[in-house]
Amino acid sequence: MLYFIGLGLGDAKDITVKGLEIVKQCSRVYLEAYTSMLTVGKDALEEYYGRELILADRDMVEQEADEILKGADVSDVAFLVVGDPFGATTHSDLVLRAVNAGIQYRVIHNASIMNAVGCCGLQLYNFGETVSVVFWTDTWRPESFYDKIKKNRDLGMHTLCLLDIKVKEQSMENLMRGRKIYEPPRYMTVSQAAEQLLEIVQNRRERGDDLAISEETICVGLARVGAEDQAIRAGTLRQLASCDLGGPLHSMIVTGHLHPLEVDMLRLSATTPDALQDLQMTDSSTYTS
Amino acid sequence: MLYFIGLGLGDAKDITVKGLEIVKQCSRVYLEAYTSMLTVGKDALEEYYGRELILADRDMVEQEADEILKGADVSDVAFLVVGDPFGATTHSDLVLRAVNAGIQYRVIHNASIMNAVGCCGLQLYNFGETVSVVFWTDTWRPESFYDKIKKNRDLGMHTLCLLDIKVKEQSMENLMRGRKIYEPPRYMTVSQAAEQLLEIVQNRRERGDDLAISEETICVGLARVGAEDQAIRAGTLRQLASCDLGGPLHSMIVTGHLHPLEVDMLRLSATTPDALQDLQMTDSSTYTS
Structure with a gap:
């Protein structure tokens, strides 16, 4: 067996x-x-x-x-x-x-993170498609995860973003030379993911797109879910771009339509003392009582 | 604590x-x-x-x-x-x-069923919003879960359907008389859920709606996931309406776009010996190689 x-x-x-x-x-x-x-x-x-x-x-x-x-x-x-x-x-x-x-x-x-993520207070059955966010390079900066988040948000759904893990990766040079030398492992942080998403928002704004996400969209950063020292922070996308949640693994949620009970739960892990207020004020389009 | x-x-x-x-x-x-x-x-x-x-x-x-x-x-x-x-x-x-x-x-x-459902071989990140299917009564026959499944399918997403549980329910008479007498617990089966969904499909067809689901849509029935005697059956919606998966709890998945690896996994639990063939033939619109 x-x-x-x-x-x-x-x-x-x-x-x-x-x-x-x-x-x-x-x-x-x-x-x-x-x-x-x-x-x-x-x-x-x-x-x-x-x-x-x-x-x-x-x-x-x-x-x-x-x-x-x-x-x-x-x-x-x-x-x-x-x-x-x-x-x-x-x-x-x-x-x-x-x-x-x-x-x-x-x-x-x-x-798994796919269900444990419910501990932040967002209802699991209000999540749409899960997306992966990969590390950008100088030449490869995929934006497709933004479009999936947009589809979810258009339906009022939250999006769980699984953040990139690079383990046993070879540098291009070592790969081409066939040398089994590996780079140190890298784990994407919530801050890095939020930065990439902010850049896409800016790109789309410049293109004149109908924006599904803004700097003020409420997101949730999660680190080491299930561990003694797990960290959960709810705040705007802009706030999460500058938050430090410590060691890996990290995940991020872009919220959709928020139910009042979900808002109450997110307040427990708000980024700033007055974010309790912020949560209702900054993204009122997704909040209904 | x-x-x-x-x-x-x-x-x-x-x-x-x-x-x-x-x-x-x-x-x-x-x-x-x-x-x-x-x-x-x-x-x-x-x-x-x-x-x-x-x-x-x-x-x-x-x-x-x-x-x-x-x-x-x-x-x-x-x-x-x-x-x-x-x-x-x-x-x-x-x-x-x-x-x-x-x-x-x-x-x-x-x-939880929200992540363990991945054992049937469908990829968790290809699931859209989860829906609940409630027992219909003579006077209350909600069809809203169909519309959510449709939205998911339009995006190519699978839909996990959580099936109704009635525990400690009172009959209308006992409720009105304030008698704390409870009905025996009831757990919706995959067969019952499929029957209700088939009826909605028929209703929508008669109304001339653009159909998101048909009798031939590939669905997966799951019973007692995680237990020694768990049962998983993949087949058409019509086939699942007449399958008996035994005791509770049951859940059902309506598939969206199927990846070849997902098809290979579903074949392991196909309803009929030749359903391996059926899976490709009956719902080719959702299958790409």
Whole structure:
């Protein structure tokens, strides 16, 4: 049996009791370590689980999947994923490979940012399509996520923005020379995401577009959701561009239509002491009583 | 401290290790029992947790919240919720009451249907607004969820349909007479939801509307997600109307634009042996290679 086990968000103890029992009994345990991260590292997990973990990076999952599946038809293998196992495409791929190889699989679910984000007080069923925000480079500055946010806002929906993670990336030079030298990991902050979005807003304004988002649109920045030191800040897009929410991982929400109960909840994490007032004043178009 | 602890989906062992430790140490433990259910009952949870649980029905949470909060400023109280604590509006209300009473709170997240639904192979970030489908009566047959599904489909998005739960409902007669006699709990099945949706499709067709959904639209029925005996069936809306997925809870997805990898995953749970073929043939408008 191949077990896909969600580790949830936070630290080693956010695994479920069922998940932990399975980890302890499997012959091999892989840790997927490129689509998300916990606030603790591999060593802390190994110590708590009492098991050696095999780090599965993107190369291994995509190119050496047979290695992961080896023997899973006769013994139990666990594949650990931060959050829930079905956030990222790649794990569907691993499921299909397992099924094609005649290997049974089972999923042990857990919290992921896709549902835990509800802790900020915005209703999950008022979210539209989730978008990804990637690091811009000098030559590649995609704006497509803005258009998705616009579509959501046109329907009154909130948008969860998942922020870029660069792990084991090679510089262009190292890639071209075939050198397996990797850049330090980078995690996009709420501030960086807000900056990029502000730049797009400015571009669109200059083009004379009908603006779906402005500097005053209410957004929510979230950091380390589920961990002891999680941080949530609600404020205008402009305010979030200059806020420091500390270490990774960060996510951002661009709000749509706000229900009064949602506004009350956002006030609990407002960026400024008087943002309680701001929340009603600055973006009244999206607020109805 | 007031702890909101998600129990996840499935059974007693789907609580996180962190959640279980807190449950064991709290002075009082409430179990919210009206917005969802596990495959095991209160007794099984009490035995596994080694704690007495106080059942918190809708009346208690909405009208006697002070009782739940009592003493939470000086000792620890746990409020257990099936799935994740922030699926339902009511818990925001309890958070706000706690904060207003000067009581700190903390959330222990877990899987909910809102993210676990990804196990069927549809990508979570391709879902639009989530809708609720309520039991129709002779006089109340709301069709608004159809319009939300249409909006999602127009954008190529999938729609998660949460199906009605009627717990501790009173008959009109008992309600009017003030008799606290409750009807047996009812949980909408995928088949019932599909029947209602088919009826709306027929109504709209007769009105000459531009149809967003037809009898051949690919849908996914899910039952007891996360439990040992979970069931997932992908098929046409018409096929799902006559499928029996067993006991509660059920949910249904109306698909939007399907990515090839999503189609491959759905084939694993197709309603008929040749539905592998059907999936490409019957709804080709939503399928691109």
